[in-house]
Amino acid sequence: MRAIVALGNFGWRAALQMVRASGAQISRPTPQFGHGAQARLRTGERDVVLLGCYHPSQQNTFTGKLTPAMLDDVLGRAATIAGLSR
Numbered sequence: 406m407r408a409i410v411a412l413g414n415f416g417w418r419a420a421l422q423m424v425r426a427s428g429a430q431i432s433r434p435t436p437q438f439g440h441g442a443q444a445r446l447r448t449g450e451r452d453v454v455l456l457g458c459y460h461p462s463q464q465n466t467f468t469g470k471l472t473p474a475m476l477d478d479v480l481g482r483a484a485t486i487a488g489l490s491r
Contacts, residue, residue: 406453408486410479413460414438420455421446429453440471441479454486 409424411417417438425431429448436444442457458479459471466472484490 407451407488408483409453409455410483411438411455411457413458413462416460417442417455417457424448424453424455440475443482454483456483456486 409420411420421431421435421444424446427448429446431446432444436442436455438457440457440459444455446453446455456479458476459465461471461476464470
């Protein structure tokens with residue numbers, strides 16, 4: 406695993422908790438969620454990059470808080486980090 410996309414603050418916190426439970430080192434202060442936020446998490450074998458993305462809920466998409474271009478940008482960055490072609 407090279408990249409994790411966390412959907413919303415809840416997903417961000419859950420991902421940090423999961424990675425921490427697996428023994429990864431997480432910098433202090435704890436990385437804060439935001440759309441497009443990026444945190445490099447040190448694991449035993451390799452670094453994993455955590456990317457934040459607003460949750461694609463109706464509330465976020467209908468109000469324009471999250472646009473298709475914003476979602477594409479985060480997913481594209483994750484694909485690049487993971488070494489996948491788009």
